[in-house]
Amino acid sequence: MEDYSDHIAIIGAGIAGLTLGIMLNKNNIPNVIFERSSHVSENGAGISISPNGKFVLAKLDLLEDLQKISANCKKTIFYSNLNEITNIKTEVLTTSRKSLYDVLFTRYKRQGGEIKFDHELEEIDLIKKQISFKDGNSCIVNHIAACDGIKSKCHSSISSLNAKTKYSGYSVWRSIFKSKQDSINFHLGSDFHVVSYPVGENKVSLIAAVKDNNRMVESWKERGSLDDLLREVPSSIIKKYPSIKDSEGIYKWGVYIRPQIEFMYKKNITYLGDAAHPIVPFIGQGACMALEDSYALGYLINKHNNLGDAQIHYQKLRLKRVRSIHRKSLNQARLNHIKNPFFVAIRNFLMRHTNIIHNRTKSIWSYDVTSKLG
Numbered sequence: 001m002e003d004y005s006d007h008i009a010i011i012g013a014g015i016a017g018l019t020l021g022i023m024l025n026k027n028n029i030p031n032v033i034f035e036r037s038s039h040v041s042e043n044g045a046g047i048s049i050s051p052n053g054k055f056v057l058a059k060l061d062l063l064e065d066l067q068k069i070s071a072n073c074k075k076t077i078f079y080s081n082l083n084e085i086t087n088i089k090t091e092v093l094t095t096s097r098k099s100l101y102d103v104l105f106t107r108y109k110r111q112g113g114e115i116k117f118d119h120e121l122e123e124i125d126l127i128k129k130q131i132s133f134k135d136g137n138s139c140i141v142n143h144i145a146a147c148d149g150i151k152s153k154c155h156s157s158i159s160s161l162n163a164k165t166k167y168s169g170y171s172v173w174r175s176i177f178k179s180k181q182d183s184i185n186f187h188l189g190s191d192f193h194v195v196s197y198p199v200g201e202n203k204v205s206l207i208a209a210v211k212d213n214n215r216m217v218e219s220w221k222e223r224g225s226l227d228d229l230l231r232e233v234p235s236s237i238i239k240k241y242p243s244i245k246d247s248e249g250i251y252k253w254g255v256y257i258r259p260q261i262e263f264m265y266k267k268n269i270t271y272l273g274d275a276a277h278p279i280v281p282f283i284g285q286g287a288c289m290a291l292e293d294s295y296a297l298g299y300l301i302n303k304h305n306n307l308g309d310a311q312i313h314y315q316k317l318r319l320k321r322v323r324s325i326h327r328k329s330l331n332q333a334r335l336n337h338i339k340n341p342f343f344v345a346i347r348n349f350l351m352r353h354t355n356i357i358h359n360r361t362k363s364i365w366s367y368d369v370t371s372k373l374g
Helices: 015-026 051-059 063-068 097-110 153-158 226-232 242-246 286-303 307-336 341-353 356-365 369-373
Strands: 002-011 031-034 046-049 075-080 083-089 093-096 114-116 121-125 130-133 138-146 166-178 184-189 192-200 203-211 250-257 269-271
Touching: 002 015, 015 031, 015 097, 015 286, 046 051, 046 097, 046 192, 046 203, 046 286, 051 063, 051 286, 051 356, 051 369, 063 093, 063 097, 075 341, 083 341, 083 356, 093 097, 093 192, 093 203, 097 114, 121 153, 138 153, 153 269, 166 242, 203 226, 203 307, 226 250, 286 307, 286 369, 307 356, 307 369, 341 356
Parallel strands: 002 031, 002 138, 031 114, 075 184, 138 269
Antiparallel strands: 046 093, 075 083, 121 130, 130 138, 166 203, 166 250, 184 192, 192 203
């Protein structure tokens, strides 16, 4: 049994886990990351970082590094039935999940951070603060930070309350392929929407969200096909992206949520990112919420004299915020997928002639978790 009794054990080396590790290293707090995989692949995963996430990256002195390998779009164009509704100035950084991971991983390792790959969690004993892995190894730790995603083993092994996920009623297609594009393009349709954006030099990410009553596999790595995509999304839109046929992969997955986000910590464990609050990806806040969570918890662990006080402060700060984002993300899907032509016309009119888009994004994007902590 390994002795990490003075360490924060971070389960999962994704966005939340690496960001938390960086924050803890910055404050000289011992930590170790346990990751079940041996490597990370791109799997057609593009992500967007809005200003609230960029605040965290800037505070960690990582924003410039990410911008160098990402796209910095200045405009978002909205379409309905291939007709432009409106376009707005945008402040969103679009990139790939792998690019953000690489920036975070490089910083964590340069800080001297310790990461153990091929360590898949088997069991947690909160009383003994003991973690056991599937290879038979185990360790004693000071505290556990659950950053192991929507299928969180940390969640399911500790409590059945709020651990089980529910199918949201939406499936999502995504792919990254070679192409040039300067703007974020947003196609609204009946029971679907399609978003495309550049994720770096000569690469574009396409995401198609579809209202789907058939329960899909809960895996963002599940392979799909172009023919199946064309059966679910109008070919008139997909034909605007001919290079998709040469992509390295097209993926489809069922979007799952936790209907009630009741808590973000237990006695000796704290939950972050999708392990705490999986969010449908319709306002692009999954990565940003992970960044906010991790920055906040890392700051509060350093601020407070004991971990219990840090946990209480963390939940008080984050719970209302993530519940709000969860609700707004679900509502956005309904607005995107309106079927009734009359209500489509009203939505398009409001988007074209009012500040509805700015007003809906302002409360999300203007939130700066770093300033709320001091």
